[in-house]
Amino acid sequence: xxxxxxxxxxxxxxxxxxxxxxxxxxxxxxxxxxxxxxxxxxxxxxxxxxxxxxxxxxxxxxxxxxxxxxxxxxxxxxxxxxxxxxxxxxxxxxxxxxxxxxxxxxxxxxxxxxxxxxxxxxxxxxxxxxxxxxxxxxxxxxxxxxxxxxxxxxxxxxxxxxxxxxxxxxxxxxxxxxxxxxxxxxxxxxxxxxxxxxxxxxxxxxxxxxxxxxxxxxxxxxxxxxxxxxxxxxxxxxxxxxxxxxxxxxxx
Amino acid sequence: xxxxxxxxxxxxxxxxxxxxxxxxxxxxxxxxxxxxxxxxxxxxxxxxxxxxxxxxxxxxxxxxxxxxxxxxxxxxxxxxxxxxxxxxxxxxxxxxxxxxxxxxxxxxxxxxxxxxxxxxxxxxxxxxxxxxxxxxxxxxxxxxxxxxxxxxxxxxxxxxxxxxxxxxxxxxxxxxxxxxxxxxxxxxxxxxxxxxxxxxxxxxxxxxxxxxxxxxxxxxxxxxxxxxxxxxxxxxxxxxxxxxxxxxxxxxxxxxxxxxxxxxxxxxxxxxxxxxxxxxxxxxxxxxxxxxxxxxxxxxxxxxxxxxxxxxxxxxxxxxxxxxxxxxxxxxxxxxxxxxxxxxxxxxxxxxxxxxxxxxxxxxxxxxxxxxxxxxxxxxxxxxxxxxxxxxxxxxxxxxxxxxxxxxxxxxxxxxxxxxxxxxxxxxx
Ligand SMILES: Nc1ncnc2c1ncn2[C@@H]1O[C@H](COP(=O)(O)OP(=O)(O)OP(=O)(O)O)[C@@H](O)[C@H]1O
Ligand SMILES: [Mg+2]
Numbered sequence: 001x002x003x004x005x006x007x008x009x010x011x012x013x014x015x016x017x018x019x020x021x022x023x024x025x026x027x028x029x030x031x032x033x034x035x036x037x038x039x040x041x042x043x044x045x046x047x048x049x050x051x052x053x054x055x056x057x058x059x060x061x062x063x064x065x066x067x068x069x070x071x072x073x074x075x076x077x078x079x080x081x082x083x084x085x086x087x088x089x090x091x092x093x094x095x096x097x098x099x100x101x102x103x104x105x106x107x108x109x110x111x112x113x114x115x116x117x118x119x120x121x122x123x124x125x126x127x128x129x130x131x132x133x134x135x136x137x138x139x140x141x142x143x144x145x146x147x148x149x150x151x152x153x154x155x156x157x158x159x160x161x162x163x164x165x166x167x168x169x170x171x172x173x174x175x176x177x178x179x180x181x182x183x184x185x186x187x188x189x190x191x192x193x194x195x196x197x198x199x200x201x202x203x204x205x206x207x208x209x210x211x212x213x214x215x216x217x218x219x220x221x222x223x224x225x226x227x228x229x230x231x232x233x234x235x236x237x238x239x240x241x242x243x244x245x246x247x248x249x250x251x252x
Numbered sequence: 253x254x255x256x257x258x259x260x261x262x263x264x265x266x267x268x269x270x271x272x273x274x275x276x277x278x279x280x281x282x283x284x285x286x287x288x289x290x291x292x293x294x295x296x297x298x299x300x301x302x303x304x305x306x307x308x309x310x311x312x313x314x315x316x317x318x319x320x321x322x323x324x325x326x327x328x329x330x331x332x333x334x335x336x337x338x339x340x341x342x343x344x345x346x347x348x349x350x351x352x353x354x355x356x357x358x359x360x361x362x363x364x365x366x367x368x369x370x371x372x373x374x375x376x377x378x379x380x381x382x383x384x385x386x387x388x389x390x391x392x393x394x395x396x397x398x399x400x401x402x403x404x405x406x407x408x409x410x411x412x413x414x415x416x417x418x419x420x421x422x423x424x425x426x427x428x429x430x431x432x433x434x435x436x437x438x439x440x441x442x443x444x445x446x447x448x449x450x451x452x453x454x455x456x457x458x459x460x461x462x463x464x465x466x467x468x469x470x471x472x473x474x475x476x477x478x479x480x481x482x483x484x485x486x487x488x489x490x491x492x493x494x495x496x497x498x499x500x501x502x503x504x505x506x507x508x509x510x511x512x513x514x515x516x517x518x519x520x521x522x523x524x525x526x527x528x529x530x531x532x533x534x535x536x537x538x539x540x541x542x543x544x545x546x547x548x549x550x551x552x553x554x555x556x557x558x559x560x561x562x563x564x565x566x567x568x569x570x571x572x573x574x575x576x577x578x579x580x581x582x583x584x585x586x587x588x589x590x591x592x593x594x595x596x597x598x599x600x601x602x603x604x605x606x607x608x609x610x611x612x613x614x615x616x617x618x619x620x621x622x623x624x625x626x627x628x629x630x631x632x633x634x635x636x637x638x639x640x641x642x643x644x645x646x647x648x649x650x651x652x653x654x655x656x657x658x659x660x661x662x663x664x665x666x667x668x669x670x671x672x673x674x675x676x677x678x679x680x681x
Contacts, residue, residue, distance in 0.1 A: 048640050076642035084640075088633045092655025101651065102641040109642070141655075162641065 001026050001197050002047075002067075002166055007058035008222075009046045016042045018222035019058065024166065029198045031208055031233060034219035035241050040201045041085055043219070044170045048082040049075050063165065076102075077109040079165030083155035083172050085201075090142040095154075098142050099124065099161050106162065127160045131187045148175040156187045167191070168199045173207040185210030205237040218244055255310035255431075255461075256291060262314070262398055274373070278381040282396035285386045292390055301575045301607045302517055302546045307461050307489050312431030314400070316345035318424040320455075334668045336449070337362050337417040342424055344400025344432030354415045361406035362417055365437060368404035375406055379439055383467040383523070384495040391519075392493050395465040399435035402464075407444040407474075416447035416477065416666065421464075423484055425456030432460075438468040440476055447477040449666070452513075454484035466494040472526060475503040479669060485512040493519040500526025500555070507663050508535040508564075510545045511676050520549040524558045524586075535564040536660045536673065538680050539572035539604075546575035553586035553619075560590075565660055566597040567653055568604035569680060576608040580623070584615040593623040598630055598656060646681065653677050 002024040009017040016039045024030055032040055046053050047060060049072030060067040067075060090098075104114040115123070128138065133153065143151050152172050159167055169188075173181055188198070188211050200211060208216075208230060216232040217224045220241070225248050226232070236244075253261075263283050270276045291308055292299040320342065338352035339362060346364040353362055361372060369376055386393040403419050423430050440446045454460060462484070470476050476496075484490060490513050498504060510516050522531050537545045551560045566574045576595040597606045610623035630652055638648035654661075654677055661670045 050636055071645075072636060072639040073642050073644050076640055082640055084637070088637045090634045090637065090652070090655065092658040093634075093638075093651050098638070098641070098643075098651065101647055102638075102643050105644060105647060106642040158641065 001063060002199075003061045005059045005061075007043075007046070007060060008056040009042060009053045010056055011042070011053050015056070016053075016222050017046065020222070020224060022217070022224065024197050024199060026197055027192075027194045028215065029192070029200060029211060029213045031200045031202060031213040031216045032219050033202060033216065033233060033236060038219045039222040040219050041170055042222075044082055044168045044199075044201065047075075047168060048072060048080065073105070074109070076162070076164075077106045081159050081162055081164035081167050083152070083159060083167065083169040085170040085174070087143050087151040087155055089144045089146070091144045093142045095138045095140060095142050096124070099158065102162060124161065127157065130190060131157045131160050132183055133157045149177060149180045152176055153180060153184060156184050160187065160191060165195065166197045166199065168201070170201045171203065172200075173202055173204060181206065182210070205233050208233045220244060220248060253310055255308045255312070258310050259286065259394055259398060266398065274369075274377060275380065279397050282381075282386045282393040283398075286390055286393035286397055289388050289390050289393070291394070298548065298577070301573075302544075306459070306515070307491075312429040312459070312461050314344070314431050315428075316343055317427075318342045319426070320422075320424055334416070334418060334666060336415045337413075338420065339364065339403050339417065340420045340422065341401065341403075341434060342422045343430050344421075344434055346401055355413060357411055359408050360411055360413060361404065363404050364401050365404045365435060366401045368406075372404065372406060375439060376404065376437065379467065379469050380437060381467075383469060383497040384465050384493060389493070391463055391491050392465055395433045395435060395463050395493070398433060399465070400433045402435035402437070404436075405438045405446060405448065407440045407446045409441040410443045411441075412445040413447050416449050418449045418451055420451045420453065421462065423452075423454035423456070423460045423462060423488060425454060425458035425460045425486070427456070427458070429458045430456075430460035431463075433463045433465075436464070436466045438466065438476075440468075440470045440474045442471045443473040444471070445475045448479070449669070450478075450480040452482050452484045452490065454486050454488045454513075456486065459487040459489070460484075461489040462491070464490070464492040466492070468494065468496045470496065470498040470502045470504060472499045473501045476505070477665060478504065478506045479664065479666070480506075480508045480518070481669065481672070482508075482510045482516055483512045486514070488513045489515040491517045491519075494521065496520075496522045496531070498522065498524055498526065498529050498531065501528045502526070503530045505532045505663060505665075506534070507660065508533075508547065509669075509673065510535070510537040510539075510547070513543065513545075515544045517546045518548065520547070521552070522550070522560070523552045524554050524560075527555050527557045529555070529558045531558075531560045532663065533560065533562040533564075534660050534663045536657055537564070537566045537574055538676055539566070539574060540569040540680050541572060542570070543572040545573070546577075548575075548577045550579040550581065551591065552581045552583065553589045553591060554583045555585060556587045556589070558586060558589050558591075560592070562593040563660065564595045565657065566595075566606065567600065567656070567677070567680070568597065568606065569600045571601070571603040571605075573605045574607075576606070576625070577611070578609075578623070579611040579613065580621060582612075582614040582616050582619050582621065586616045587618045589616060589619040589621070591619070591621040595625040597625075597627045598653070599627065600630070650678060650681060653681070
């Protein structure tokens with residue numbers, strides 16, 4: 001599904017990603033952990049197509065296509081979804097209108113007719129029930145005045161609506177209370193299919209208790225310096241990152 | 253012939269046969285004032301960024317003649333779907349076939365000034381020329397001296413207009429350049445309610461100059477909805493001076509939409525002559541090409557407990573230019589005034605220009621006033637967020653600009669007008 005090869009990226013001349021290699025197959029859940037400033041959000045931004053970053057080397061193939069050559073909107077239409085670490089508030093844009101536009105833009109790209117208004121509303125209602133989303137949120141402007149946790153839940157709700165192939169979740173668990181964490185995790189688990197893959201960025205083992213990953217990677221100074229299975233996350237929870245940092249430094 | 257010379261020769265022609273005109277003294281005074289102060293130039297502080305060179309060159313014709321028939325006028329886009337009273341003026345002259353009067357209450361008068369001078373002379377004499385002062389205002393003086401016809405709206409004490417008046421002015425410049433000076437008088441008596449849409453459109457290739465004066469009197473406890481929609485396409489020069497004179501406990505909602513036209517100058521003045529006046533001034537300008545739009549406003553808080561809220565927003569493309577100048581005058585007696593003013597601009601190109609100047613002059617001590625202005629681009633963060641959900645750059649821009657315009661649009665209580673705004677944003681992108 002996604003194959004990242006020696007990806008290097010920088011911002012304002014400062015190198016942030018220093019050669020990322022990562023292979024995600026359909027249906028797999030990968031977790032990325034790593035200390036603050038390691039480059040996790042940068043990786044997700046580069047994959048989603050944020051133009052502030054310059055890609056200096058390497059490649060990323062998504063469903064066999066050159067991902068980095070596509071516009072952000074085409075990446076989304078091809079089935080990539082990024083749940084943002086800090087979703088932006090957009091006053092004056094209604095959540096409903098936004099989602100309808102997004103779905104129909106994707107359908108147009110795929111050569112499908114736009115969804116009828118009534119069908120769309122039915123679909124949205126269904127997804128809201130499935131994700132246990134409150135109506136009071138979707139009837140407001142996009143993220144406007146939402147609490148931190150509400151914003152994160154709205155990201156997962158959008159993910160459910162847009163039915164992507166690959167979901168990148170950047171610290172969706174940060175700032176969630178215990179109940180919201182359960183709801184978000186349950187929502188994600190409902191979205192899991194044998195075809196759909198997840199790249200979950202998190203600082204906490206807690207989330208991975210609910211969404212059990214097939215692989216766990218540690219990102220440090222713009223490189224994946226260690227990979228393992230779900231047990232690696234548990235080990236990090238106990239030992240922190242120092243031992244990995246030391247391993248990396250002594251290998252130099 | 254340049255404009256000022258033309259005015260002088262027109263005025264002496266008028267004066268020669270004017271002895272029976274009850275307006276003569278007012279008009280003659282205005283003419284003398286015009287001779288004294290002349291037309292504004294860039295040296296005038298209020299016209300610093302606003303050149304009227306093209307206008308003063310003149311070569312326009314004043315003429316009621318239009319080959320247009322009613323049908324083609326309707327097709328020219330007179331907001332047809334709204335249930336409303338209608339008055340249509342073409343090149344400044346009433347087009348009676350298109351007038352519509354829907355009010356059930358026959359005491360409400362909606363007519364041309366020319367016709368109303370026969371039956372409503374007393375009210376007209378009481379108000380005409382009393383609010384739009386000519387002193388130092390060459391454009392107003394020119395209108396008062398040599399006005400064309402215009403609308404007269406009279407809502408007597410306690411009456412309420414059920415439907416808005418769509419006051420459409422059509423410039424027909426298909427044959428030659430056009431000069432017209434519409435003059436509207438609106439009188440809303442005590443506890444009455446009025447609703448007016450000024451709607452400007454234009455057809456034809458030639459240049460035109462439209463110099464409007466509106467005098468609006470709103471008596472105690474009355475209210476007014478007032479919209480101005482400028483959609484006169486082509487080489488149109490449009491100057492509009494509106495003086496609202498409000499007595500106590502009045503509510504006024506005014507929205508100015510400047511969409512089409514080569515050159516637009518709006519002068520919107522409110523004078524609060526009583527306590528507890530409530531005035532809302534909102535505006536949106538969407539410009540492209542080499543359009544020039546200048547919104548000048550002035551709110552005089554002369555009495556205590558007044559509230560005014562002004563917000564003008566602009567979206568500028570290409571090498572278009574906008575000017576905003578808003579003055580809030582809080583007079584010495586106007587304690588407990590709340591006055592707010594903002595001007596915001598989004599530039600969609602590097603060649604667009606904005607000159608903005610909010611002004612506060614406060615002579616009372618117990619007041620709350622804020623003002624501010626911003627000029628910027630569309631924010632990148634929301635843009636990326638929308639695109640990352642599969643929305644194209646163009647659609648994303650449309651969503652964001654409609655959102656930006658939304659707080660102005662929501663002040664418009666007529667859905668069809670809001671619709672026009674959305675279409676306009678779509679068209680200008
Ligand atoms: N616009 C920018 N200008 C300069 N440096 C930047 C910019 N954006 C990110 N960086 C730097 O890039 C590095 C990686 O940032 P990134 O946000 O990817 O980290 P992260 O792994 O997501 O951290 P966290 O766990 O705190 O979210 C940091 O050192 C950050 O300061
Ligand atoms: Mg991050």
